[in-house]
Amino acid sequence: MSGVISTLRTQYPLGLLKNVVFTLWLLRYTTKAYRHLIGRGLIGSVKDIHAAVTRWAWGLLLKLPSSRKKIEAEIAGAKEQLEMKLVNYPQTLRRFETLPSSGLSENEVREELQALLSFSSKPWSEIQSGQVSGAVYHGGSDLSTLTSEAYSLFSLSNPLHPDIFPAVRKMEAEIVSMVLRLFNAPDGAGGAMTSGGTESILMAVKGAREMARVERRVREPEMIVPRTGHAAFDKAGHYFGVKVWHVDVDPITYKVNIADVRRLINPNTILLVGSAPNFPHGIIDDIAALSDLAVRYEIPLHVDCCLGSFIVPFLERAGFASEPFDFRLRGVTSISCDTHKYGFAPKGTSTILYRSHHLRQYQYFVSTDWPGGVYASPSIAGSRPGALLAGCWAAMVRVGEEGYLESCKEIVGAAKGVEAGLMEIDGIQIIGKPLVSVVAFTSTDLNIYEIGDELSKRGWHLNALQSPPALHIACTRLTVPVVDKLVQDVRDAVQALNEEGREKGSEGSMMALYGSGVTEMPDKSVVRRLATVFVDTLYKA
Incomplete structure (x- = not known):
């Protein structure tokens, strides 16, 4: 065996092998860099490098003891608020963190189900009022009964x-x-x-x-x-x-x-x-x-x-x-x-x-x-x-086809009504030219999340967007009868904020995690941790 190794060393010097490995490594990463440069262009590549360096610098800054202490305090506060919002059950609602020693009777289970149905941040009647963006894609009570059967x-x-x-x-x-x-x-x-x-x-x-x-x-x-x-x-x-x-x-x-x-x-x-x-x-x-x-x-x-x-x-x-x-x-x-x-x-x-x-x-x-x-x-x-x-x-x-065709007419018609109504409000700007059921809008004068907060007070649950900050509504059949109400409520919200003298730079409390915490910090580690806290809270019994 030693003779074989000696022969290999003689015929293929270690230095040559090192050079081959280095050349292959250099070729691989040079190819990646070239493709990145071609794909992003010179300006795009410079922006990518700048963004990476900025994220790295922010990451170092956030690791400083003073920054960590502040971040931990904010995350703890956010966790407490989330638990108060998501795990704050009424005292009348029974908890089942372990299996009951004896199973409940059928009537008891039905009573618990009814209690759970009534337990919601929004009553079921309000959820079906049409003021919720997407989420409930309702085909009608008769269809729901049929699909349940x-x-x-x-x-x-x-x-x-x-x-x-x-x-x-x-x-x-x-x-x-x-x-x-x-x-x-x-x-x-x-x-x-x-x-x-x-x-x-x-x-x-x-x-x-x-x-x-x-x-x-x-x-x-x-x-x-x-x-x-x-x-x-x-x-x-x-x-x-x-x-x-x-x-x-x-x-x-x-x-x-x-x-x-x-x-x-x-x-x-x-x-x-x-x-x-x-x-x-x-x-x-x-x-x-x-x-x-x-x-x-x-x-x-x-x-x-x-x-x-x-x-x-x-x-x-x-x-x-x-x-x-x-x-x-x-x-x-x-x-x-x-x-x-x-x-x-x-x-x-x-x-x-x-x-x-x-x-x-x-x-x-x-x-x-x-x-x-x-x-x-x-x-x-x-x-x-x-x-x-x-x-x-x-x-x-x-x-069937005819039913879906009529549904399309109703839903897209509602979206067109929302778009037309919002375009008449000073300071409101529609994003792009929507053709389907979603209408996204922002504000040229006000913080759009402040408008979202005002709409929440009026019973609306719209999706918050980021990059750029905006709101959207995904119209459903439930939206059809409340198009005029949405437009009027947006108009009233804009007027209320203008009367309060709110500026575009003011902060709203509306978050965006798939539509709910927005941050413009280059380093998203804090947002990632907040999102993790949110998901953890979902499983807190």
Whole structure:
């Protein structure tokens, strides 16, 4: 053995090996730097370096004893406020932190359920008043009763066992088929159901990563996402080890900047992303231009239509302006669509659609060596609630095309009414040109979060946005009768703040964590900790 090592040292000096390793290391990071420079441009790269240095400096500053002490005090205060808001139960409400020694009677359980139903920061009647942005995608009380009946009938079913529950398999396949047709899928298209938009997006990213790994041998995958794209793409990047390039949107149209997307494409790019529409501002990206890039560079394109769901496909037929977004564009390879939003299905149902069965197979998980047998599942979950699928199927076949068309007319009509009314208020500015159900607005004169606080006093629950600061309302069928009230309340809120002499720089108490804590500090570690405290509080019994 020593002779072999001696021979290797003679023929391949250690210094040479070191040089080879160093050269490979230098080549790798020089290539990364070159791609970054090409993708971001010189000015963009300088801005990225400046931002990184600024974050580093702020991170050091926040680690100083004086800063840490202040931050800990603020986090403790925020935690106390959150617990007071979220865990402040009425004394009359029973707590169950351990199993009761003897089970409650059926009547006692019903009484507890009624008590829980009445326990809310907003009464259920107020939640259904139309003053809540999105959240409750109501298809009507009769439809809710019907979907509840379907849920009850299939409450014990599990799609993991199609041989035992063939009816659930049939319903799931038909749901996917109906949604595929809605988005003009070609022959040979396929899809699957998931627990929500986030899982649908996760599956699209996972599938694109696997396809690039298998077919193109990509080992350092990257995807290009509009800065307004859903946070689920960042979650997917975090979970699946995919680098996420965020691309700014045009400051006027708020559509993703196509030129910036083009510059960022490189051999490691596994996925392009567009929204139809995006969550923050309700703007449909230029999907046609993204499709052209996808075809030219042979890269998959995913369209996030979770929010647009059963609205965007009906825009043209409803008489509203629309833009190309679905499988009729050659470059579109996958689409995520939530059935539990404007499809009025029970919460916990969504779909991920693919141009072909071949693409869909990359999202599957298959284990062939498990002692329990061959295990294969289409998505993240193993066991799934067949009851939700039954409720979804019931909602879709009950509403039908004509029902969804009328719903589109009502909801988009309401959004147009909100947009037109807000445009008449001095100091209020609509963001972009929304075509669907979301209307985002900011203020040129006042702190928009102060306006949000005033609206909260008037019973409204709107979503707070950041970068730039704004508010939005996602219109639903419940919004239709209260459009005029919203416009008037915004007008009154602006007038009240003007009379108080509030300036744009004044602080509002409205936070933004998925719409609820905003900070402009370059280092987001404090915000991250506050968000963690918020999630921890959700599990405090």
